[in-house]
Amino acid sequence: MFKRPRLEAGGSGDVISEMPGPVFADPTYDVTFKMLFGNEEHKNLLISVINSFFFFFGDDQVIEAHLVSQEIPIQYAGQIKTILDVRCTTNRNEEIIVEMQRQYKDYFLPRTQYYMARSLSSKMLEGESSKFHEKLPKTYILVISRENLFARKYSIDNDNLYEKTVVPTIRELGIEVPGNVMHWKYYEINKFASLYRAGKVGLEMGGSLGMKEQWLNFLDKCGSLSTLPGDTDEIIKEAYGIMMMINWDAAKKQAYEKARERELDELHELEREKEASRIEGQAIGKIEGKIEGKIEGKIEGKIEAKLQALPGIKAAIDSKIGHELLKQFFSSFEESTLYQIETYVTTHHDCNIEDIAQEIGLIGSDESSLT
Numbered sequence: 001m002f003k004r005p006r007l008e009a010g011g012s013g014d015v016i017s018e019m020p021g022p023v024f025a026d027p028t029y030d031v032t033f034k035m036l037f038g039n040e041e042h043k044n045l046l047i048s049v050i051n052s053f054f055f056f057f058g059d060d061q062v063i064e065a066h067l068v069s070q071e072i073p074i075q076y077a078g079q080i081k082t083i084l085d086v087r088c089t090t091n092r093n094e095e096i097i098v099e100m101q102r103q104y105k106d107y108f109l110p111r112t113q114y115y116m117a118r119s120l121s122s123k124m125l126e127g128e129s130s131k132f133h134e135k136l137p138k139t140y141i142l143v144i145s146r147e148n149l150f151a152r153k154y155s156i157d158n159d160n161l162y163e164k165t166v167v168p169t170i171r172e173l174g175i176e177v178p179g180n181v182m183h184w185k186y187y188e189i190n191k192f193a194s195l196y197r198a199g200k201v202g203l204e205m206g207g208s209l210g211m212k213e214q215w216l217n218f219l220d221k222c223g224s225l226s227t228l229p230g231d232t233d234e235i236i237k238e239a240y241g242i243m244m245m246i247n248w249d250a251a252k253k254q255a256y257e258k259a260r261e262r263e264l265d266e267l268h269e270l271e272r273e274k275e276a277s278r279i280e281g282q283a284i285g286k287i288e289g290k291i292e293g294k295i296e297g298k299i300e301g302k303i304e305a306k307l308q309a310l311p312g313i314k315a316a317i318d319s320k321i322g323h324e325l326l327k328q329f330f331s332s333f334e335e336s337t338l339y340q341i342e343t344y345v346t347t348h349h350d351c352n353i354e355d356i357a358q359e360i361g362l363i364g365s366d367e368s369s370l371t
Contacts, residue, residue, distance in 0.1 A: 024243040026223030033100040052211040064091040162192035
């Protein structure tokens with residue numbers, strides 16, 4: 001069982017005595033998050049987070065939580081394996097899934113919808129098609145993210161909310177679908193931290209943070225603190241104690257360091273890919289520029305050559321030289337273009353070279369005069 005570390009009063013919070021280097025681990029890594037909330041010995045922490053983040057009070061309050069398998073059974077060959085961070089059932093026969101996500105990923109928000117679908121579909125068996133209203137439990141997915149999830153392709157205009165509740169709604173009536181069993185709750189730690197620093201997070205009447213905000217503050221700051229924030233609730237002090245690395249055995253420390261190293265490797269690889277893409281983009285741009293320049297040069301050269309040939313064509317037409325000879329002398333022009341020039345010159349006796357060039361499309365009507 002966990003033994004609470006010795007704390008000494010001091011400053012705005014409790015001071016951890018004689019702790020060189022980092023005192024607490026960051027609880028938002030997969031390994032540390034499961035130490036806190038996926039552990040039978042600390043189910044009181046999980047229950048506190050569920051009740052705080054979902055606002056379960058009174059008859060809705062979760063009193064008991066039974067941890068169940070993180071893996072949702074595969075139902076057919078080829079189905080994607082689904083392993084969740086924390087999954088439990090409650091005393092109210094509800095299912096609650098808790099997911100911790102550190103980095104923004106394009107796929108993650110859609111994946112939380114897939115998790116809901118997989119969880120609910122796993123409750124039904126063949127021959128139970130008339131029992132959906134009995135078999136499907138209320139299912140809640142709690143997503144806590146270090147980076148903002150509602151960003152980039154999922155960004156929302158003027159979004160200053162670190163907490164979002166998602167349920168199926170009847171849009172025309174603006175109400176939740178009656179009998180709904182699907183509930184999502186999203187919390188963005190970075191957005192909370194930004195609003196908290198700006199003094200835009202509400203405090204309770206006593207001037208302290210509420211339990212939900214204390215948990216978010218814990219998840220945000222734990223890995224960088226050497227003292228406990230003032231007015232910290234006892235259950236969150238327990239969470240800080242579990243994250244105190246001096247109490248860990250070698251296996252826990254190694255697992256934590258590996259998790260951090262994996263993320264650093266991923267970030268470095270992402271940076272390398274971005275840099276490679278940038279260099280490749282520059283190279284492609286240079287090549288395309290050269291190719292485009294050559295093409296444009298060739299086109300311009302051909303146009304210039306045809307423009308230079310127009311006075312000779314006009315003189316030949318004025319001299320009554322026949323079409324067959326024109327084809328031989330001015331073979332760079334298509335026959336249809338030569339017919340067009342012949343027709344235009346013979347019907348516009350006062351035309352000049354610029355008029356002819358405009359007629360056959362070598363220059364636009366707004367181009368500068370040819371001299």
